[in-house]
Amino acid sequence: DGGITQSPKYLFRKEGQNVTLSCEQNLNHDAMYWYRQDPGQGLRLIYYSQIVNDFQKGDIAEGYSVSREKKESFPLTVTSAQKNPTAFYLCASSPLAGWSSYEQYFGPGTRLTVT
Amino acid sequence: AQTVTQSQPEMSVQEAETVTLSCTYDTSENNYYLFWYKQPPSRQMILVIRQEAYKQQNATENRFSVNFQKAAKSFSLKISDSQLGDTAMYFCAFSPGGGADGLTFGKGTHLIIQP
Numbered sequence: 001d002g003g004i005t006q007s008p009k010y011l012f013r014k015e016g017q018n019v020t021l022s023c024e025q026n027l028n029h030d031a032m033y034w035y036r037q038d039p040g041q042g043l044r045l046i047y048y049s050q051i052v053n054d055f056q057k058g059d060i061a062e063g064y065s066v067s068r069e070k071k072e073s074f075p076l077t078v079t080s081a082q083k084n085p086t087a088f089y090l091c092a093s094s095p096l097a098g099w100s101s102y103e104q105y106f107g108p109g110t111r112l113t114v115t
Numbered sequence: 116a117q118t119v120t121q122s123q124p125e126m127s128v129q130e131a132e133t134v135t136l137s138c139t140y141d142t143s144e145n146n147y148y149l150f151w152y153k154q155p156p157s158r159q160m161i162l163v164i165r166q167e168a169y170k171q172q173n174a175t176e177n178r179f180s181v182n183f184q185k186a187a188k189s190f191s192l193k194i195s196d197s198q199l200g201d202t203a204m205y206f207c208a209f210s211p212g213g214g215a216d217g218l219t220f221g222k223g224t225h226l227i228i229q230p
Contacts, residue, residue, distance in 0.1 A: 040124075
C-alpha cells in the first residue's frame with residue numbers, strides 16, 4: 001500500500017533535548033511538508049521541500065531543522081531552541097504534476113510531549 | 116501573505132440534515148487552489164474536496180459540494196444527508212497556484228452530527 005508513515009505515534013522528551021521525528025513516503029511524490037497543530041488551531045507550516053537536498057522555511061521554522069537526503073524521507077528535528085515544542089506534528093507529501101497536483105496527502109501524525 | 120478564516124468554531128446538526136461550513140480567504144493571487152480537509156478523532160487528515168480558482172463550476176464529491184464565490188473570496192462546504200461518520204474537525208485550506216509552497220489553513224470547524 002502506498003502512503004506516508006510517521007514514527008513514533010507518541011514521543012516523550014525532556015526539556016533541553018533535541019528530538020527527530022521520522023516521515024517516509026512511498027508515493028513517489030516530489031514535495032514533502034511538515035506542519036504543527038496546536039489545540040484550537042489549524043495546521044501551521046514549519047518546513048517544506050520540493051526536491052532532494054533543498055528545503056524552505058515555512059511560517060514557524062524557528063527552533064526546527066530538516067533534511068532531505070532522499071526523495072522518500074523528510075525527517076524533522078525539534079531542537080532545544082524551540083520554546084513550546086509540545087504539539088501534534090503532521091507530515092504531508094504532494095505530487096507537483098498531474099491531476100492531483102498540489103493536493104497534500106498526510107501521515108498519521110506524531111504527538112510530541114516535552115516536559 | 117494569505118489568510119484563511121473559518122468563523123464557526125463549532126456546529127451541531129441532526130443526522131440526515133444538510134449543513135454548510137463557511138470559509139473566507141484573502142489573497143492577491145489570481146490562480147490558486149482551495150481544499151476542504153476532514154480530521155476525525157483519529158486525527159488523520161483526509162481530503163474532502165478541492166477547487167481550482169480558474170474553474171467556475173463548483174466541485175462536487177458525492178454528498179459534499181462547495182459554493183465557490185471568487186469575487187467574494189468565499190469557499191463554503193455543503194454536506195448533504197449528514198451521517199454520524201461526518202463528525203470531525205473540518206479545515207479549509209489555500210494553496211497558491213503554480214507552486215508547492217505549502218497550505219495555509221483556517222482554524223477549523225468542529226462539526227457534530229447528532230443521532
